[in-house]
Structure formats: structure tokens, C-alpha cells
């Protein structure tokens with residue numbers, strides 16, 4: 112068995128260390144963030160750091176790498192205040208991966224990948240038409256992670272679009288019905304399958320399957 116202490120991690124080659132640290136915390140959500148600059152240029156980029164922040168009010172967050180080089184997603188969000196979060200599915204994951212390439216700010220990754228810009232209900236940021244679950248968000252705030260210069264960006268969820276067939280009676284979303292992907296590190300993609308839903312955990316009570324209630 113490998114055992115790395117923090118002092119060992121410091122000595123690892125940087126690519127190996129990045130792969131190890133990025134993948135050992137498990138599967139991550141994988142989304143395309145779409146934005147528009149004040150000049151009207153659209154931008155699309157893959158992110159695996161989108162997290163739930165809270166449901167009342169509905170908010171999400173994502174991590175942006177340090178601003179040591181131009182970050183088009185971040186800059187557009189600060190200019191325009193809006194962004195969309197579009198889930199990656201198995202039909203588009205290669206195109207989604209391609210959006211991580213460093214294109215010039217005037218070049219839209221929508222054009223380079225043939226993913227389709229879609230505008231819904233007067234929201235002035237593009238959604239990804241090929242994505243089955245899309246959220247329209249408004250910038251709320253950001254927090255700098257002092258230890259490494261990354262930023263946690265917080266967005267308010269203003270719109271959610273998804274087919275009613277994939278929403279259970281209690282609001283839970285059947286992600287596997289639309290082949291939602293997850294990622295491992297920065298280059299692995301997986302297709303998760305839900306195996307059960309479980310009852311709310313209470314001290315000293317048995318956990319039951321919600322799908323096989325008797």
C-alpha cells in the first residue's frame with residue numbers, strides 16, 4: 112500500500128501530484144460554464160468544481176484558478192454578472208473536454224466544438240443546447256483562498272431548465288436518465304449509475320431503501 116505524508120507529496124513530480132490529489136477525493140460533477148463578454152463574445156469552459164452552496168436561497172459555487180493568467184470565464188462574469196451552468200452528458204463529453212484548451216478571448220469555444228448557443232427567457236448569457244440540465248446564475252460574491260490564490264465564486268441560481276420526466280415527485284433529479292457524466296481528475300470521465308435512495312438517517316434507526324419500501 113502507498114502511504115504519502117505531506118512531506119512526500121511535496122517531493123512528487125508536479126503532474127503526478129496533481130493527478131493524485133485531484134482524483135483521490137472521488138468523482139466530481141462536471142459542467143460547462145458559459146458566459147458572454149461586454150463586447151458580446153461568448154466563452155465556454157469545463158469546470159469540475161461546481162458545488163452546492165445552499166438551497167434557500169438557491170446558490171452554487173465554483174473554484175476559479177488564480178488570476179495569474181487571463182481567465183475568460185471569471186472576467187466575463189465580473190463584466191456581465193451572468194453565467195450558465197450546463198451539465199456534461201455522455202453525448203458531449205469529448206467536446207466539453209475540448210473547451211479546456213486555451214483559445215484566444217475572441218474565439219468562442221462554442222464555434223470550436225460545435226456545441227450550440229441557446230438563449231432562454233431573456234437571460235443574456237448562452238446556455239448549451241445539447242445539455243439536458245442547465246442553470247442560469249447571477250454573480251453574488253467571491254472569496255479568495257489565501258493559501259493558493261484560487262477564488263470561490265458564488266452565484267445565485269435564477270433559472271433551472273430540465274425535462275419534467277427526470278424530476279421525481281419529491282424534486283430529486285434522475286441524473287442517470289440523461290446520462291450525466293462525472294469526472295476523475297482532469298482527464299477521466301465516468302458514467303455513474305444510481306443504485307438506491309435511502310431514508311433520512313436518524314440515531315439508532317435502521318436505514319431503509321426508498322425504492323423498495325414494504
Ligand SMILES: Cc1cc2nc3c(=O)[nH]c(=O)nc-3n(C[C@H](O)[C@H](O)[C@H](O)COP(=O)(O)O)c2cc1C
Pocket residue numbers: 141154155156157158159160161173174175176181182183184185208210211212213214294296297298
Ligand atoms: C475536467 C476539467 C475540469 C476543470 N475544472 C476547472 C475548475 O474547476 N476550475 C478552473 O479554474 N479550471 C478548471 N479546468 C480548466 C479550465 O477548463 C481551463 O483553464 C479553461 O481554459 C478555462 O477557460 P477560460 O479561461 O475561458 O475561463 C478544468 C479542466 C478540465 C479538463
